[in-house]
Amino acid sequence: MDRGHLGTAVAPTERDDESYLDFVEGLRVFNMSKVQAAMAERAATEPGAIDQLPIVASRNRLYRSQQEMMWRGVIETYRKRQDELLRELDAAERRGPGRVEWDPAFVYPDYYAQVNYHLQPGGYATDPLAGYIYHLGTKVFFTGRNNTDDVQRQLINLAPAPRDGQVRRILDLACSIGQSTTAWKERFPNAEVWGIDASAPMVRYAHKRAVDLGIDVIFSQRLAEETKFPDNFFDIVYAFILFHEIPRAVGERVVQEAHRILRPGGLFIVVDARSIDPQAPTPTQQVIWGFETTDNGEPYMWEFVTWDFNGYLRRFFRTVVDDYTSGSFLPMRVAEK
Numbered sequence: 001m002d003r004g005h006l007g008t009a010v011a012p013t014e015r016d017d018e019s020y021l022d023f024v025e026g027l028r029v030f031n032m033s034k035v036q037a038a039m040a041e042r043a044a045t046e047p048g049a050i051d052q053l054p055i056v057a058s059r060n061r062l063y064r065s066q067q068e069m070m071w072r073g074v075i076e077t078y079r080k081r082q083d084e085l086l087r088e089l090d091a092a093e094r095r096g097p098g099r100v101e102w103d104p105a106f107v108y109p110d111y112y113a114q115v116n117y118h119l120q121p122g123g124y125a126t127d128p129l130a131g132y133i134y135h136l137g138t139k140v141f142f143t144g145r146n147n148t149d150d151v152q153r154q155l156i157n158l159a160p161a162p163r164d165g166q167v168r169r170i171l172d173l174a175c176s177i178g179q180s181t182t183a184w185k186e187r188f189p190n191a192e193v194w195g196i197d198a199s200a201p202m203v204r205y206a207h208k209r210a211v212d213l214g215i216d217v218i219f220s221q222r223l224a225e226e227t228k229f230p231d232n233f234f235d236i237v238y239a240f241i242l243f244h245e246i247p248r249a250v251g252e253r254v255v256q257e258a259h260r261i262l263r264p265g266g267l268f269i270v271v272d273a274r275s276i277d278p279q280a281p282t283p284t285q286q287v288i289w290g291f292e293t294t295d296n297g298e299p300y301m302w303e304f305v306t307w308d309f310n311g312y313l314r315r316f317f318r319t320v321v322d323d324y325t326s327g328s329f330l331p332m333r334v335a336e337k
């Protein structure tokens with residue numbers, strides 16, 4: 001049954017499914033605002049014993065169960081009308097504005113194909129409905145701000161432009177369902193804006209979503225470490241929450257690739273988790289980033305947060321600003337070629 005939209009996401013098939021997902025979203029709010037806060041408070045007063053504290057087990061178990069409930073609820077509700085949703089993807093491919101390129105014979109790298117990211121069954125690329133699923137799932141994850149693109153739009157409106165003001169081409173790396181891609185086009189309507197992602201279901205859904213919104217952007221299934229664009233092609237390359245989802249060795253290749261395809265004076269803008277001191281993580285950092293790595297489908301998270309990422313950027317880029325927005329929920333690194 002078509003129940004319209006929740007923001008730009010396709011609404012759950014039945015009212016009862018929507019109510020269930022609202023409940024799951026509320027559980028997440030409760031866990032993050034109450035249980036996690038209580039855990040951090042206990043950790044500050046009993047730093048040595050954090051692993052032994054029952055509240056850590058409660059926080060982690062609740063976090064994982066809530067994620068599992070979220071994916072189950074989202075998948076079940078869309079599965080009820082799978083054929084219709086797949087027909088929508090096919091139909092959008094024949095429509096504009098914009099276009100989508102993807103390859104049924106695309107070979108996914110092992111480091112990617114083996115991961116059920118944030119416990120999403122089959123990861124980003126296995127389920128043909130993965131884009132729909134990710135969209136509604138992240139509505140729950142971002143507690144309501146992701147079905148309306150608020151998270152992406154706020155960051156992009158804070159981002160700087162190159163010093164000379166020239167913005168002819170923008171690349172959104174690992175664009176998933178294209179929410180940042182369309183937000184860049186809204187900010188720079190005269191620029192040619194590309195979104196690339198490894199996953200075919202993601203770029204297909206991203207295109208459908210952009211067509212529905214009437215926004216003219218190009219989506220393509222490509223790897224961030226091997227984009228196939230010419231040297232000096234883009235004025236801005238943007239990566240929102242990509243780096244913690246790839247091994248460090250691949251991350252190094254992505255930094256070098258971004259440098260290659262940016263023109264001199266162009267900006268590489270990266271929004272991702274803050275780095276921690278690998279020699280002295282705080283107890284809360286240990287619990288949160290450790291749990292993400294071992295139990296929440298983020299196997300490269302610890303590798304990323306303990307990497308001197310800014311130091312690596314500085315090897316290639318002329319200047320690197322560590323936390324451009326100072327104070328947004330994740331830091332924005334800005335590197336100038």
Ligand SMILES: C[S@@+](CC[C@H](N)C(=O)[O-])C[C@H]1O[C@@H](n2cnc3c(N)ncnc32)[C@H](O)[C@@H]1O
Binds near residue numbers: 224
């Ligand atoms: C958390 S999502 C990114 C969110 C997105 N940037 C946004 O603005 O909403 C991570 C995305 O990275 C993609 N991805 C992971 N590794 C990749 C790679 N090596 N190349 C391209 N995309 C990749 C995944 O398919 C997934 O869609």
